[in-house]
Amino acid sequence: MPGLTNTAAAARKPDMSALAALVDSDLKRVNALILDRMQSPVALIPQLAGHIIAAGGKRLRPMLTLAAAKLVGYRGERHLALSAAVEFIHTATLLHDDVVDASDLRRGLATANAVWGNKPSVLVGDFLFSRAFQLMVEDGSLEVLRILSNASAIIAEGEVLQLVTANDLSTTEEAYLQVIGAKTAVLFAAASQIGAVVAERPEEEVQALARFGQSLGMAFQLVDDMLDFSAREAELGKAVGDDFRDGKMTLPIVLALKAADETERAFWHRTLEEQNQTDADLEHAIGLLRKHGTLEATRERARFYAEDAAAALSIFPDQPIRRALLDVVEFCLQRGY
């Protein structure tokens, strides 16, 4: 299995700098394309879209498309517009994820929503989603359209399943894995896969990249769900404990419930199922997760997927872009934010 046991990677703190350097010129063009294609005569659209796209962070998903295309030796330009399409789909889901119900308003909002409200967030998300499909249609590959329309449907299913399982203590580990597989990993998989599709590479490589993305996405989300309890807020860039307050049944909680005694179960019942929380409850919850070692268990589960992601790349020859992708895997696993 390449890379995760690589001594160079183990010796230093892994980051995304090698990947960023290798796709830098492509990413600049993708960013220009994103800016260009989020324009509209309706000024609120680029305003609101710009707010979230500028704050959008790592550009991890479009970088996966660029990196995958580079990994398979693609020489054309089609990956640029499709990389932008991937980012538009991701941004649309972020905007729709910002939507709140009146009952959520007890908490402060720190999203596009806080400035503009639910409705513009939904409609601008719809616009970006449509733009993504326009970009794919301009590209003209029905296979790419198939991959990303399937991914979009599965993402929506995953988000609904997450809503349905929230506050439900009977949520299984399996249901949790289904949620994150759908809401997060499927877009990582699609983003990676289309790099090989535009290069018209053999099915084996397309599938290897799909597996790489899917497993990387699982590792990424598992660590995200762990960090929601364990990160330092300044590093996370958002409030620690959001998932707890939302009653999201993430793996650290699901595992803690399995190990809970009667008193602990009553605590989870009150705080998650009845949504009756006081300020001190988050700290108590974190104490229970630490007592049962579920944060470490979650990171271990992430390691399992990270190793699978790395293994999926083994069919490709060793080269700088492969090493950079292995760094990204390790970064997603070890990151503290």
Add this chain to the structure above:
Amino acid sequence: MPGLTNTAAAARKPDMSALAALVDSDLKRVNALILDRMQSPVALIPQLAGHIIAAGGKRLRPMLTLAAAKLVGYRGERHLALSAAVEFIHTATLLHDDVVDASDLRRGLATANAVWGNKPSVLVGDFLFSRAFQLMVEDGSLEVLRILSNASAIIAEGEVLQLVTANDLSTTEEAYLQVIGAKTAVLFAAASQIGAVVAERPEEEVQALARFGQSLGMAFQLVDDMLDFSAREAELGKAVGDDFRDGKMTLPIVLALKAADETERAFWHRTLEEQNQTDADLEHAIGLLRKHGTLEATRERARFYAEDAAAALSIFPDQPIRRALLDVVEFCLQRGY
């Protein structure tokens, strides 16, 4: 110009029964397809989607696709899935239109939202929107994908423009026409057009059907905006005056503002721009619209578009399906609900 002066149509109250009868067997298959393709292992999705699709009313847009295909003599089956895709896009926009901000909660809700909240409405809308694209990808026509992805982007722009112009007394007639052209007429146009696209008919027929749908959609929305002030509630199936309470700048209002004296302008300023309304204000507003004849003027404008829609059909030979479509034009114009 065919049809609108047709004596048979003039002698009786126009309705959609002739169209419904002619596309009945196709529509049954489309309804079965809609039911089948809104399924998901996540049970809340078909529950919520079923709620709105069952309540969805006339199925006007998918019937336009079926009718257009029939009008041009199409003999295949591709129009069925695409007709379902059109209905899914329409349903997604309805669900997203249901999303409210906390400030709207002063009014009662009578939507999917009232039962399930904002977030499920948004996510199930996203699911149906994705399903629409999956259906198009299965069909395999990039031209249809182009038409409906363009339509979706324009619909979102129109909805945002409607939000932006709400409560803004300086909204022009031109901006209003732009809003309804985008949020409503574009999907009528796309729905009609793709009936000729699947039949691989000459561009002249594709464009004639696009023009038919666009103008019919304009007439439909103009009448809708008039009925919001003048319908009887039992017939409209929703509260009269919703647009007024939302501060939507529809044509009856835009024209009344043009004709307003100083006192009237102060009234519109308070009720629409400041959103400071009392229960008696709606009746006073309707009085002002009647005084300046703006409801009739709006119907007249609708008649202009209805005549254009009818004229667009003149390139097709006279036959039952063309007469049925002309009936629908007249129905959209004269309907009281």
